[in-house]
Amino acid sequence: MERSNKMEFKVNKTLKYDATFLKSNFSLPEVNRIASSISKSSTVTGDYEVAWALKAVTLVDLTTLAGDDTASNVSRLCVRACLPFEPQLLEKVVEPSLLKDIHCAAVCVYPARVADAHKTLKQYGKLKDISIAAVATGFPTGQYGLKTRLEEISYAVDAGATEIDIVINRQLALVGDWKGVYDEVVLMRQACGTRAHLKTILAVGELGSMENVYKASMVCMLAGADFIKTSTGKEAVNATLPVGLVMIWAIQEFKRLTGQIVGLKPAGGIRNVRDAIAWMTLVKSTLGMHWLQPELFRFGASGLLDDIEKVVREGVARLKQA
Numbered sequence: 001m002e003r004s005n006k007m008e009f010k011v012n013k014t015l016k017y018d019a020t021f022l023k024s025n026f027s028l029p030e031v032n033r034i035a036s037s038i039s040k041s042s043t044v045t046g047d048y049e050v051a052w053a054l055k056a057v058t059l060v061d062l063t064t065l066a067g068d069d070t071a072s073n074v075s076r077l078c079v080r081a082c083l084p085f086e087p088q089l090l091e092k093v094v095e096p097s098l099l100k101d102i103h104c105a106a107v108c109v110y111p112a113r114v115a116d117a118h119k120t121l122k123q124y125g126k127l128k129d130i131s132i133a134a135v136a137t138g139f140p141t142g143q144y145g146l147k148t149r150l151e152e153i154s155y156a157v158d159a160g161a162t163e164i165d166i167v168i169n170r171q172l173a174l175v176g177d178w179k180g181v182y183d184e185v186v187l188m189r190q191a192c193g194t195r196a197h198l199k200t201i202l203a204v205g206e207l208g209s210m211e212n213v214y215k216a217s218m219v220c221m222l223a224g225a226d227f228i229k230t231s232t233g234k235e236a237v238n239a240t241l242p243v244g245l246v247m248i249w250a251i252q253e254f255k256r257l258t259g260q261i262v263g264l265k266p267a268g269g270i271r272n273v274r275d276a277i278a279w280m281t282l283v284k285s286t287l288g289m290h291w292l293q294p295e296l297f298r299f300g301a302s303g304l305l306d307d308i309e310k311v312v313r314e315g316v317a318r319l320k321q322a
């Protein structure tokens, strides 16, 4: 199966389980205070808002995860990911040489729809530019036997997925069996092999505490995750800035202890440019501006591109009037 080679295909290594990595040292009021102050400082308007909105496009995993997904709507999603705006629209705001870079980072679909995405992206010559992410392992609940959860990964990779978004076993996490969570994610890492990046969904809204969010982040990174992702988009509480901050602290500490670099993917409920800018501000002010690239940061979102399009069109219209 022909696949994208946009990203150099280096995957993270599985490291030995070490319970000392799970110890955290933060207080909830501190987390909320910092997240709230970052959120307040992230308001931008006018041309800056358009620039940030265009940056956000390049970080989106454009997602459809619905029971009624069909080959046609997945194909339309892929076309939109390739060309979110007609090139003439952006002529006044983007340098001509950069227009080709204004596309989504990936499309994200169920395993059974990967072949449809692959077909369309191949047809448009975009397999090298846009990754195909598949959710797997009994998404969204993970409440299935391990054997079939692992088989889903192989199925999606064989169909052309280059990124696998797995869900962790919340049952094991909630009873404190972190070694059990680690062991499963290690097998998921092995099932991806070097053919696909592994993104691990923590389902933070079901983990019960920020300490558990930190532990789950560490366990997944030890197991070899390339990205840690907040949510499936199906939990009652999905991506929030405080949770993002705790995951970022885990990423920073993990890098300090092991040298291994792991990306962040907030997902679920990120629907407008204002939210996207708040997340990008959070990342910029903690991990640094260089983290805002598709290899290290993604938005998992089904509706964000609609608001981005609105903001960009309004911005371009203002420029034309000026």
Ligand SMILES: O=C[C@H](O)COP(=O)(O)O
Binding pocket: 063, 065, 108, 231, 232, 233, 234, 267, 268, 269, 270, 300, 301, 302, 303, 304
């Ligand atoms: O992984 C992506 C999420 O499922 C998308 O969630 P959303 O539909 O709330 O944007």
